[in-house]
Amino acid sequence: MGKVVLVTGVARQLGGRFVRRVQSEPDVSRVIAVDAVAPEHGLGDAEFVRADIRQPMIAKILAQHAVDTVVHLDVSGTALGSGGRTQSKETNVIGTMQLLGACQKAPGVQRLVVKSTTSVYGSAPRDPAVFTETTPVKSLPTGGFAKDAVEVEGYVRGFARRRPDVAVAVLRFANILGPHPDTPLAEFFALPVLPTVLGYDPRLQFVHEDDVIDVLVLSCLDARRGTLNSGTFNIAGDGVLLLSQTARRLGKPTVPVLLPAITWIGQMLRTAGVTDFAREQIRLLTHGRVVDTRQMRETLGFVPTYSTAETFYDFARSRGPGLLPPERLARTVDRLAAALPAGPDRA
Structure with a gap:
């Protein structure tokens, strides 16, 4: 008999x-x-089962189907349908608690894979240049999806201590992009004009949605190595892009504004329902974030097909042409950048 895999968050x-x-x-x-x-x-x-993981019914599903592998993907920064931030937080945190409680009581569960995010590291001015999985966080996220992910990982660590017989893998994904992304950052890049923080040009990392699927399969089965690797792993494509470089590739102009103003713009966009321009996203677009992926390669044995630049190229190509020709925009931005004094991220 092969594995019986239960997957949450399949409507996305x-x-x-x-x-x-x-x-x-x-x-x-x-x-x-x-x-x-x-x-x-x-x-x-x-076999689709319509069930809310926030409810005790999930325990009956695990037992009824003799599930041995659980892949928890119902951890997201956006809610489905008309649900708002409250619903997504409840699903992320309370849903995870209920799922882990059910897994703890299910003796047949042998493997747990949890989708997380590099947002758990936060974004702060004194952050290290590169985060490893064990880097102490200087400024924990205080709200939004990032805070949910911190709480989710805490519950997962507790589960791993109570069930040491279960192989647990937590995958911290960089910003996921591709032809069909469903993330707040993709909504930001969909704006006709990109607001940026004056004086900052943060470094960003991306992971392609195809690579996300590949690493999830590897973590779920680990057939290549014949073992089930446990631990926490940063998942990102090679290299980085500056925010200004992403704007050029999209062919979109940027509007540099002071930090207090961009916070106000974020509130306005969020109120209008255009994008969830949360506080943590503003920090990311101010200070950036880069993670080390050595454990992904050496321990998990996964090598992404797409680099960060290739991931963004595929995303930009799926969006269609922007307001400005990318080549002309790139030349203009380069000339302006050469004429400006060094900013906080250009020193």
Whole structure:
């Protein structure tokens, strides 16, 4: 008998793609797809169970289907449908608590994979140039999805202590982009004009949604090595891009504003429902964030197909042309940058 894999968050594009992919693996006999919302996309031969992971019903599902592998993807920065921030927080935190409680009582569970984010490191002016998985965080996130992820990881560590027989992998993804992203940062890049913080040009990392699926499958099965690696892993494409470089590739102008003003702009965009321009995203677009991926390569054994630049190129190509020709915009920005004095991130 092959593995019985339960996947949460399947109504989202990423969850749906993973379900369709993992069921084709020879080591998998059945896939149980769970979400509180019926997906609009196909799930192949997976068995869909409409259930809210915030409710005790999830424990019955684990037992009924004799699940041995759980892939928790229902941790997201955006809510589905008309749900707002309150709903997404409840699903992220309370849903994770309920799921972990069910897994703890299910003796057949052998493997747990949890989707997390590099946002748990925060973004602060005195941060190290590169974060490793064990780098002490100088400024913990104080709100939004990043704070949810910190809490989720804390509950997962508690579960791992109580169930040392379960192999637990936490994947901290950099900003996920590609042709079909569903993230607040993708919504930011969709704006016709990109507001930026005056004097800052942060370094950013991205991971392609195709690589996300590949590393999830590897973490779920680890068939290449024949073992189940446990631990926390940064997942990102090679290299970095400056925020100014992303604007050039999109062919979009930027509007540098003072930090208090961009906070006001963020509140206005959030109120209008254009994008969830949260405080943590403003910090990212001010100070940036770069993570080390050595453990991803050496311990997990995963090498991304796409670099950060290639990921963003694929994303930009799927968006279509911007307001300005990228080549002309790049030349103009380069001339302006050469004429300006060094800023905080250019010193």
